[in-house]
Every structure is written in C-alpha cells, then in structure tokens.
Amino acid sequence: MSLKARDKKHLWHPLKQHQTHPDSLAIVKAKGCYLYDEEGNSYIDAISSWYTCMYGHSNDYIIKRVTEQMQALDQIMFSDFTHQPAIELSEQLIEILPEGQNRIFFNDNGSTAVEAAIKMALQYYFNKGEKRSTFIAFEDGFHGDTFGAMSASGLSVYNGPFEEFLMEIKRIPVPDGSNADRIIDQLNTIISENLIAGFIYEPLVQGAAGMKIHNHEGLNKILNYFKSHGILTIADEVMTGFGKTGKYFASCYLDTKPDIICLSKALTGGLVPMAITSCTEVIYNAFLGDSIAQGFMHCHTYSANPTGCTAAIASIELLKSDSIQNSIKSISKSHEAFLQSIDQHPKIKSARSIGVILAIDLDTKASRYGELRDQLLKFFMKHGVFLRPLGHTIYIQPPYVISEKELQKIYDTIILALNEI
Secondary structure (H helix, E strand, C coil), X not given: CCHHHHHHHHCCCCCCCCCCXXXXXXXXXXXXXXXXXXXXXXXXXXXXXXXXXXXXXXXXXXXXXXXXXXXXXXXXXXXXXXXXXXXXXXXXXXXXCCCCEEEEEEECCHHHHHHHHHHHHHHHHHHCCCCCCEEEEECCCCCCCCHHHHHHCCCHHHHHHHHHHCCCEEEECCCCCCCHHHHHHHXXXXXXXXXXXXXXXXXXXXXXXXXXXXCHHHHHHHHHHHHHCCCEEEEECCCCCCCCCCCCCHHHHCCCCCCEEEECHHHXXXXXXXXXXXXXXXXXXXXXCCCHHHCCCCCCCCCCCHHHHHHHHHHHHHHHCHHHHHHHHHHHHHHHHHHHHCCCCCCEEEEEEECCEEEEEECCCCCCCCHHHHHHHHHHXXXXXXXXXXXXXXXXXXXXXXXXXXXXXXXXXXHHHHHHC
16 A cells, blocks of 8 residues: 555645645655655755755765764753753854844744743733733734744634734734825834733744745834834744854844844754744843742743754754855845746746745735645646645745756746746
C-alpha cells in the first residue's frame, strides 16, 4: 500500500478540509532545493517549506554540526541547567539582532514565541503595578494559532469559531505611505479609551495576508508614537527574520527598534522545531525580585534543546557567510528583473518584492482556499514547482542556495500558469 493511501487511515492534516481534499502527496526525500515524492517525481521547493529551509533541505553543514552535538548532549531541562549550545546561540543572536535586544527566551515554534511575548508584555506592566489588558495590531495580520497569537491575528478564516474567547485587540490599517497621520489620530482615540499593553506587528511584510509590503516610513512613525507613549512594541519576525527581506531582520530597516522580537522558522534552517522570544534588558529587569511569582513562570519542555541550539548556531554561521549574503543579493536582483518583465501582464493586478520575497496579485477575486488556488497549486506541482498560493496571490520565497537555472524555472512556470489558467 502506498504512503498516500496509508496516510488516510489515521492522520489529520492542518489547514485542510479532508472531505473535499482527501489526498496528501507523500514526500520521501528532500535535498537542496528539491522535494522527491514516492513515485520518483521532483519539485523545486519555491517557498522553502514555509520559509524554514532557507539554506536548502538536509544541509550538510547543519547536519554535521547537529550529529556531533547529539553524541554529546541530546536533551536537558533548561529550568535548572544551562549548556554551551544555548549560551553560544544567545551570544551569536545578540550580535545580529536589532539594537537593544539583550535577553533570549526559548520556545517551540512561532505561535509560542508570540504567546510568550504577549505574556511578557502583560506581566511587565503587572509587575510594575499596572493592569493593562488590550493590544493593538494591524488589520489582516497573522501571528499564530495559540490563543494569544490567534487573538492578535486578524484573518477570520483561522479565528471564526473562537472569536468570543479571544483577547481584546484594537486593529489599525497598515501604513501605505499616505495614511500615517490618520493612523496616529486613530491611535490617539484608542489609547485614550483603553489600557494598552503592547503593539504587535509583522515588520514590513504581512506574510499570511499575501506577502503585503507596507511603508517603512509610516511604520517608523507608528513605532515612534508607541515609544513616546510608553507602550511596548512586539515585532513578529517569525517569517521575516534571518535574511529574507535582504537584511538580517526586517526591523533593521526601521529607525525605531522593537522592545520584543519573536523568532522561529529559519532559526534552525528547518532541521528541528525551535523558537525564541528576545527582549530588552529593561523588560527583563521588571521580572527580577524576591518573589518567584514576579518571575516569568512560562516554560516549554524542549526549551533550548541542545540539538536545536546547535542547528541554529550553524544556520547563523551560514547566514553571515559571504556565499549566502551574495546569494540573497542575487535572488533579490533576479526578482526585480522578473517583476519588470511581467509589469504589463494583463492578468496581474500588482506585484512586489523585498529581499528573496516576491508576490504577485492576480487581477481576480479568489478565496483563500478556493478553486483558483487549488487549480494553481496543481498546475505548479504538475510542472515540478512547489508554490502554494494564498488566494489570488502567488508568492516565492526560495532557499538561498537556489541556482539561477532553478529560479528561472520558477519564473517560467508562473508565466506559463498566467497564460494557461
């Protein structure tokens, strides 16, 4: 019996309606930019498996380092112990994180990184004797599936059944270059009527919303506003972090740096799950005191797993290398040239890119998981390219190790889809 057939007996896949989409493709191997299914077909992974395997699948350098670590120390609880990989990772991260970040807290995935950030903000004010309960977030943002992260998210396709159980969130539009002053006016009203604990945002690029890129000058103005009003800012860099926007972090484009940053996905090069919530020393100090209750009583069993830390260290070393930095620049230039070549295509409404991220909005209305999305997904896979459209938005976020030939095949396949569908 095939893996595809066996899968249907017991497995429940995420983000899927099994009644209308009962099949899942069985992947048996992944290497570099390619995925291989059980029938021997290969596919270029044009989205780095949800933006995780940015250095290519089964990266030899990362695997070698992790294999060596597994033979020395596999897992140890982090509440009472520490270890060299966690210490080294913290040192390497602080070196490249935006200015002001100084403390590293470990989690399991992007959602839990956001969850910890939300709890940090709430308890930061609580420890200071202030009760603040409301957050501000962008419209159409996405921050994860756990309850706090889901509350901060604005995509109803994920939140629908749970709306009445979520935290209080006030939403504002993303800055588009012309609306910053109107947003500030809106914020004046919001903070006069609510006790705001923090502003959570995806810096510069809203991933799940369709890779929407917003105006950095407007975002700077918004961040300055919060800073001047003593409101904590939380940058969700789960998707944007580790080079995808052309800089180590999207926050590096901004003058005003966040108080808290959420990291995951490419953190370990896609090899193992791990996430981090970093913060300033000011926030950390608010949790110091004689009572344990003043501490941050939040923990994950696999926090700072040594193998995960080692994978992250190796990934950061790759990120900082000349070869990867040159590749990021090369992909960015190729994206810009491709966008120019399709600028007048009649089926394209708009297109944009930043770093290795490229997105194309088709001139049509399509639901997030509707017929057009399914049709495009099947077309791309048939032609050996794994692209996973978000409704009417086709986006690319390839591994940094992709070749010019492989990248051109992705572009050619998109053109083919535009002309045939």
